[in-house]
Amino acid sequence: MSLSEQEQIICNQIDTLKDKSVTMLGDLVAFDSQIGREHDAQRYMARAFSQMDMEVDQFEIDHKLIRSLPGYSPALVDYSGRENVVGIYTAESSEQSGKSLILNGHIDVVPTGPLDKWRSPPFQARIQGDRLYGRGSGDMKAGIVAYTMAFDAIRRSGYKPAADIYLQSVIEEECTGNGALACLQRGYRADAAIIPEPFGQKMMNAQLGVMWFKLHVSGHPAHVLNTAAGINAIEAAYYIFENLKVLEAQWNLPENKHPQFDEQAHPVNFNLGQIYGGDWTSTVPTECEMDIRIGFFPDIGLGDIKSDIEATVTHAVEHHPQADKLDFEIRYQGFQAEGFSADLSEPLFEELANVHKSISSRQIELMASTATTDARFFHLYGDTPATCYGPIAENYHSFDEWVSISSMIEVTKVLAVFISRWCGLR
Ligand SMILES: [Zn+2]
Structure with a gap:
């Protein structure tokens, strides 16, 4: 026309x-x-x-x-x-x-x-x-x-x-x-x-849907002379994030993709956007907080997404070699956006x-x-x-x-x- x-x-x-x-x-x-x-x-x-x-x-x-x-x-x-x-x-x-x-x-x-x-x-x-x-x-x-x-x-x-x-x-x-x-x-x-x-x-x-959350990880302090006595919260937080990346890879599998995102190789992205932790170079850090952004497909409710995230983090923490010294908390702030x-x-x-x-x-x-x-x-x-x-x-x-x-x-x-x-x- x-x-x-x-x-x-x-x-x-x-x-x-x-x-x-x-x-x-x-x-x-x-x-x-x-x-x-x-x-x-x-x-x-x-x-x-x-x-x-x-x-x-x-x-x-x-x-x-x-x-x-x-x-x-x-x-x-x-x-x-x-x-x-x-x-x-x-x-x-x-x-x-x-x-x-x-x-x-x-x-x-x-x-x-x-x-x-x-x-x-x-x-x-x-x-x-x-x-x-x-x-x-x-x-x-x-x-x-x-x-x-x-x-x-x-x-x-x-x-x-x-x-x-x-x-x-x-x-x-x-x-x-x-x-x-x-x-x-x-x-x-x-x-x-x-x-x-x-x-x-x-x-x-x-x-896509987008969710932001804060993952707060706390461990035990120690002097670097004996790092085994403490647990490094920054390292532990990063270990948890790597487990979340496994979830990201699963969501991107062909069988899990939403049809309208079929042609995209990697539509779902988890981004570790900000990280805070530690207070001294020669001290094992006790606290670490990460700001994480995740994407997820349309037609999935926020409650289901939160369950998957929490199950993944819980599973990771339970399988950490020093699980008994590790604590975490998740706080949802910023985007809670359905697709x-x-x-x-x-x-x-x-x-x-x-x-x-x-x-x-x-x-x-x-x-x-x-x-x-x-x-x-x-x-x-x-x-x-x-x-x-x-x-x-x-x-x-x-x-x-x-x-x-x-x-x-x-x-x-x-x-x-x-x-x-x-x-x-x-
Ligand atoms: Zn814009």
């Missing part, structure tokens, strides 16, 4: 807005919006939404309201002063003829890692050819720019969507998802949701695939994500079919993160044309 005249006008408008899009992305990258520091970036988004004549709902996350909801993950940082921002467009009731839409993006970014590994400062956009470098450029500030400019281009072209549209800028996607959960709790629902995560313009059809697989017969997927083809002249590719995204909230708890579709980017969660500017512009066009077909235009 080729573009209608109306859609062509909107796409031309997006080309005209290219410099504005790149400027907005540079502005957003300049905010260091790591966990707990999202405020200034969110204020910028509130202004961007109000400049497009949207109603703005800027609200602090209320822990009391979300902590007993399904999908909640134990918080890492206090929520006071930490806000979500939603831009609301309401179609006049006499003109409501299309389907409503949520476009969601997360404003939070992950830490930079060692600054000396970056070729330029992470919170300063650097453009080289088609690439814009900076922390959060791809994951996922370019996606936020894309949905903002898509809506702006429709307005500037003189059209009005014929259904409600919500532009959500949320916090905490990278550690709990409680920002998206708070939007859900506040009542936001629509006939579909798209999250422009940087998945190379592929359409997400499934995502999901989507039903591709939902109109959302067909429509998005068609629009992608109209704009790019390429068939859309599907992708099953081995990481979690906020799409789970819409899909599992919000009765809102959801997917991710966003620009080409690389090195997110690493140094020298970049996003393709031309891909961001193409995604902007896809989102704008999607709005015009899904919501209808006047």
Whole structure:
């Protein structure tokens, strides 16, 4: 299906807005919006939404309201002063003829890692050819720019969507998802949701579950002269982690794979992300704590995953040569995120695939994500079919993160044309 005249006008408008899009992305990258520091970036988004004549709902996350909801993950940082921002467009009731839409993006970014590994400062956009470098450029500030400019281009072209549209800028996607959960709790629902995560313009059809936990191991202290008298908690913790890696290998066996992850060699990953332990080089360490992230397939409940983890750790400890001197505790904190697989017969997927083809002249590719995204909230708890579709980017969660500017512009066009077909235009 080729573009209608109306859609062509909107796409031309997006080309005209290219410099504005790149400027907005540079502005957003300049905010260091790591966990707990999202405020200034969110204020910028509130202004961007109000400049497009949207109603703005800027609200602090209320822990009391979300902590007993399904999908909640134990918080890492206090929520006071930490806000979500939603831009609301309401179609006049006499003109409501299309389907409503949520476009969601997360404003939070992950830490930079060692600054000396970056070729330029992470919170300063650097453009080289088609690439814009900076922390959060791809994951996922370019996606936020894309949905903002898509809506702006429709307005500037003189059209009005014929259904409600919500532009959500949320916090905490990278550690709990409680920002998206708070939007859900506040009542936001629509006939579909798209999250422009940087998945190379592929359409997400499934995502793994992700769980974070702390494994605390304690042993016995001793002087290094007689290390046999003590038990080294760091070594013991690492020994337990190696046993968990055996569980990871089992989950990745062909017979255990979820069908939508069939083609991926190693979809389930256990990551030992942080480790703390010891207080003196010549003392056998008594305490060790590990922060571990595990992935798991859709359709498996959190309770079953916890049972497997606890059984594996218990078994490992019991078979340790000094089992009697070893103690452990597991605490679940951060992501407690179930996976999901989507039903591709939902109109959302067909429509998005068609629009992608109209704009790019390429068939859309599907992708099953081995990481979690906020799409789970819409899909599992919000009765809102959801997917991710966003620009080409690389090195997110690493140094020298970049996003393709031309891909961001193409995604902007896809989102704008999607709005015009899904919501209808006047
Ligand atoms: Zn992301």
